[in-house]
Amino acid sequence: MAYSKEVMDHFMNPRNVGKIDGASGVGEVGNPVCGDIMHIEIDVKDDIIQDIKFQTFGCAAAIATSSMVTEMVKGKTLEEAEKVTNKSVAEALGGLPPVKMHCSNLAADALHEAIKNFRAGGESPISIARDCCHDQPDSRCVKIEK
Numbered sequence: 840m841a842y843s844k845e846v847m848d849h850f851m852n853p854r855n856v857g858k859i860d861g862a863s864g865v866g867e868v869g870n871p872v873c874g875d876i877m878h879i880e881i882d883v884k885d886d887i888i889q890d891i892k893f894q895t896f897g898c899a900a901a902i903a904t905s906s907m908v909t910e911m912v913k914g915k916t917l918e919e920a921e922k923v924t925n926k927s928v929a930e931a932l933g934g935l936p937p938v939k940m941h942c943s944n945l946a947a948d949a950l951h952e953a954i955k956n957f958r959a960g961g962e963s964p965i966s967i968a969r970d971c972c973h974d975q976p977d978s979r980c981v982k983i984e985k
């Protein structure tokens with residue numbers, strides 16, 4: 840399995856790792872099949888993502904997509920951030936191996952959950968576990984409240 844130069848760069852030198860004290864919104868998604876878990880926190884001021892941090896447990900693709908999504912939306916409006924898709928994240932990384940697209944590329948989903956959490960007033964976040972790709976016809980997604 841070959842990764843692009845961009846994937847390897849974001850894996851070896853991930854951007855925006857960590858937590859935000861007093862985060863405006865928090866999103867977490869995971870895939871119990873492969874074990875990837877992505878946690879994203881955002882700081883929003885005047886409808887703009889001022890800061891974004893992530894913590895990811897997973898493979899190189901999971902870490903790289905988490906890093907890339909933070910770079911893609913930092914300084915953007917919430918409306919712009921909501922347009923980011925898992926596909927656009929993979930494209931920004933120069934592509935991902937097909938086997939990594941469905942389970943390791945959940946970064947945009949975690950971002951969208953953080954935005955939903957922010958819009959809900961930052962109430963306790965919902966963790967979402969995915970047992971397969973949510974955009975596939977045979978998808979089964981499960982929400983688990985923390």
